[in-house]
Amino acid sequence: MRHKFQKSSRYKLNKYQKRLNECFDIKPVMHDAALNLDEFNKIFEKFRSLLVKRFEGKGEHNNNLDIEEWEFYKNVAFPMIQEKKAGLFVVYNDGEPIAITLNYFSGDIIFDAITVFDIDYAKFNLGSINIMFLIQWGIKNGYKILDFSKGYFDYKTRWATKKYDFEYHILYGTKSILSKIKGKSLATLLKLKQYLREKNLNHLLNKIRFAIQPKEKSEPNAINGRTKKFIFKDYDDSNGLPLGKETVVTPETRALLFEFLYLFGENSREVEIYKLKDSDNLFVFMGKNIKKMAVAINDPLPPNYV
DSSP states (O other), X not given: OXXXXXXXXXXXXXXXXXXXXXXXXXXXXXXXXXXXXXXXXXXXXXXXXXHHHHHHHHTOOOGGGSHHHHHHHHHHHHHHHHTTSEEEEEEEETTEEEEEEEEEXXXXXXXXXXXXXXXXXXXXXXXXXXXXXXXXXXXXXXXXXXXXXXXXXXXXXXXXXXXXXXXXXXXXXXXXXXXXXXXXXXXXXXXXXXXXXXXXXXXXXXHHHHHHSOOOOOOOOTTTTOOSOEEEEEOOGGGOOOEEEOOSOOHHHHHHHHHHHHHHOOOGGGOEEEEETXXXXXXEXXXXXXXEEEEETTSOOOTTOO
């Protein structure tokens, strides 16, 4: 990291990790051969749910979610985990998976096959923290290389220290006309796909596919669930506002809660949420050390609040 990131960037990453641990009950785990099938299925179900949520938020199709491809990964992953050729790296918050990575192992190399994090935690830079946790686990367990595998994503550019070309080699019998046709057709298809990637047309195609494909039910998205902008102000108990305790955390409330946690460093277990009765424009967050109210921008404060 010292070679890839400047001192200021390393400071920010460590700050994000510290804040995440302050605010939540975080535990990273690499699941190995001890993982039983029932737990594997639960994790993989959550894995898919988070991927659907992530790419629904981006408005893009992800080929890993195609039923045949997803079933392929699921069917090969568990036997490989039992053979210690693969592992599911999961970051938990209070027992709930919030980041999941399917990894393959070969010698001293970890191959990152599929990875996702809960976008609700984006404020805490969970995607980068997940990579840091995985690198730390790899170093502790004798691995020397983390390979992000083929395909372009922004995080690979930010983190990778070496780039290499992924090559397809097509072998076919030159004496068979049918074999030659199949080989040349496949080569043409692969060249076309590469051309589309170079022109960034693959992103457009993914958005088109997302727009026309049947939508899979996903988890509520706290970021997209926000319909108003709020600012935090000091709260004084003496004002006697008519507050009601929130027992159900909606996507919008969750977004505000995470922002409160990030800004003020309170622990999620020690925060109570209240809402101004008969209003969706004011929430009060009471932590162990700090109390703040979130007020919708451009909405007036209650008349009895000074």
